[in-house]
Amino acid sequence: MEVKNKLYQNQGIHVITALFTVEQGVVKVLLIKRKNEPFFGSWVLTGGALYNNESLEEGAYRELKEKTGITNVPIKQVKAFGRVDRSPVMRMVAVAYIGIIDSKRVRLLKESRNTQDADWVPIDQVPKLGYDHNEILDYAVEELRKEIIHSNILKSLFPDGITIPELQKTYEAILKKKFDRRNFRKKILSWNLLEDTNTYQKFEGNKPAKIYKFKEKIEEIDMI
Amino acid sequence: MEVKNKLYQNQGIHVITALFTVEQGVVKVLLIKRKNEPFFGSWVLTGGALYNNESLEEGAYRELKEKTGITNVPIKQVKAFGRVDRSPVMRMVAVAYIGIIDSKRVRLLKESRNTQDADWVPIDQVPKLGYDHNEILDYAVEELRKEIIHSNILKSLFPDGITIPELQKTYEAILKKKFDRRNFRKKILSWNLLEDTNTYQKFEGNKPAKIYKFKEKIEEIDMI
DNA sequence: ATAATAAGTGTAAAAAATACACATAGGAGG
DNA sequence: CCTCCTATGTGTATTTTTTACACTTATTAT
Numbered sequence: 001m002e003v004k005n006k007l008y009q010n011q012g013i014h015v016i017t018a019l020f021t022v023e024q025g026v027v028k029v030l031l032i033k034r035k036n037e038p039f040f041g042s043w044v045l046t047g048g049a050l051y052n053n054e055s056l057e058e059g060a061y062r063e064l065k066e067k068t069g070i071t072n073v074p075i076k077q078v079k080a081f082g083r084v085d086r087s088p089v090m091r092m093v094a095v096a097y098i099g100i101i102d103s104k105r106v107r108l109l110k111e112s113r114n115t116q117d118a119d120w121v122p123i124d125q126v127p128k129l130g131y132d133h134n135e136i137l138d139y140a141v142e143e144l145r146k147e148i149i150h151s152n153i154l155k156s157l158f159p160d161g162i163t164i165p166e167l168q169k170t171y172e173a174i175l176k177k178k179f180d181r182r183n184f185r186k187k188i189l190s191w192n193l194l195e196d197t198n199t200y201q202k203f204e205g206n207k208p209a210k211i212y213k214f215k216e217k218i219e220e221i222d223m224i
Numbered sequence: 225m226e227v228k229n230k231l232y233q234n235q236g237i238h239v240i241t242a243l244f245t246v247e248q249g250v251v252k253v254l255l256i257k258r259k260n261e262p263f264f265g266s267w268v269l270t271g272g273a274l275y276n277n278e279s280l281e282e283g284a285y286r287e288l289k290e291k292t293g294i295t296n297v298p299i300k301q302v303k304a305f306g307r308v309d310r311s312p313v314m315r316m317v318a319v320a321y322i323g324i325i326d327s328k329r330v331r332l333l334k335e336s337r338n339t340q341d342a343d344w345v346p347i348d349q350v351p352k353l354g355y356d357h358n359e360i361l362d363y364a365v366e367e368l369r370k371e372i373i374h375s376n377i378l379k380s381l382f383p384d385g386i387t388i389p390e391l392q393k394t395y396e397a398i399l400k401k402k403f404d405r406r407n408f409r410k411k412i413l414s415w416n417l418l419e420d421t422n423t424y425q426k427f428e429g430n431k432p433a434k435i436y437k438f439k440e441k442i443e444e445i446d447m448i
Numbered sequence: 449a450t451a452a453t454a455a456g457t458g459t460a461a462a463a464a465a466t467a468c469a470c471a472t473a474g475g476a477g478g
Numbered sequence: 479c480c481t482c483c484t485a486t487g488t489g490t491a492t493t494t495t496t497t498a499c500a501c502t503t504a505t506t507a508t
């Protein structure tokens with residue numbers, strides 16, 4: 001059975017990932033520079049066309065790997081974007097994902113078959129992007145802000161463990177908001193996201209901070 | 225520019241809406257019975273193929289209208305579903321929406337070009353559906369449960385106004401959970417979703433309940 | 449030894465959530 | 479018209495959670 005109807009011929013799906021990192025209190029997103037039409041020379045979020053033999057998530061992972069060399073990041077779907085004119089080539093619907101990773105732990109592929117550059121860009125210094133990627137990014141940032149509450153999504157940013165003061169700085173960077181040290185510690189610990197590793201940070205010229213790890217599974221919370 | 229690559233030829237997008245109602249404490253979802261292949265004779269959620277000249281949301285509205293006659297429901301996107309084999313015909317990605325409406329206020333189109341029946345079915349009595357619609361519905365129900373917290377999504381279920389006891393019954397039906405009358409009232413009112421209409425319910429054989437209306441816009445809440 | 453730095457902890461006060469009981473408006477029935 | 483019945487509406491004391499806030503501790507540098 002083949003679809004003949006002009007009304008829905010020639011459609012495709014984009015899988016797009018807004019991959020974030022936090023470097024010294026600055027939230028950055030991974031952008032790539034295109035070396036093909038459309039949007040030749042424009043910066044965009046990582047992503048591309050979904051293949052027929054892969055799920056949405058598999059496609060998002062493949063694109064991330066092809067265009068940046070990055071693998072092994074947990075990603076989370078945030079929304080589908082379907083403005084009629086979002087691609088100048090043909091009718092494309094984009095399914096957007098977010099992820100967060102420690103940029104120091106990946107070797108960024110600066111050039112690939114379809115990209116001429118790749119870089120981590122502070123989210124408040126993002127230029128005009130190709131397609132509707134500014135809109136996608138804005139939404140992705142909002143979702144990231146929601147997602148870090150009572151979740152272990154930051155595990156992939158700190159795979160080796162995290163101290164509570166470091167974690168606080170990360171929350172403050174992402175949420176653009178300051179917290180009281182003592183109350184932040186109490187709140188985070190009350191979420192039961194972290195487990196004690198009984199190891200301590202070293203060489204800092206002050207009292208060493210205790211290192212925690214994010215748990216794999218976290219507890220559900222009641223909504224009402 | 226035409227896409228030639230076999231890897232992503234012949235793809236399409238479904239727009240699917242899980243439309244809910246609540247009747248006497250029972251949460252129901254609108255299902256339609258197909259009269260074409262694939263899944264001839266199966267029940268499915270309302271939806272169909274997205275056209276090239278419409279956005280995702282427009283497509284969801286058009287499908288809802290074509291297949292059930294229903295218009296003017298606010299809908300909210302919940303997720304895209306992209307299992308490779310979710311459609312037996314060709315590669316289709318589904319974008320799912322939820323909405324809620326008073327079933328008594330709509331005249332359901334029992335038959336249309338592509339459907340031989342349509343009905344409201346209690347969500348715990350839903351049969352095996354065509355495509356991956358059971359999976360979509362399960363997710364949609366979870367999203368509905370999240371969505372009614374601190375939101376005015378139930379406005380479309382009670383367009384003419386709502387008493388607090390009625391609202392409590394609705395929350396209890398959707399969340400499968402009982403609340404203390406006095407505390408429920410306090411909580412709902414503290415969310416500032418409702419405005420007093422200074423009118424009262426009549427003819428009930430007891431003290432008449434005050435009628436409220438959902439506000440158009442509701443306040444944001446802090447996450448942390 | 450001492451100073452400097454950031455980590456770690458406790459507690460009192462305020463706010464929010466919970467548990468719980470009585471008063472009220474209207475209809476029905478004698 | 480008086481009483482009963484039913485479900486609505488409200489207040490308050492108690493408990494729990496959140497907030498505000500200050501001192502002690504472990505380490506490095508001098």
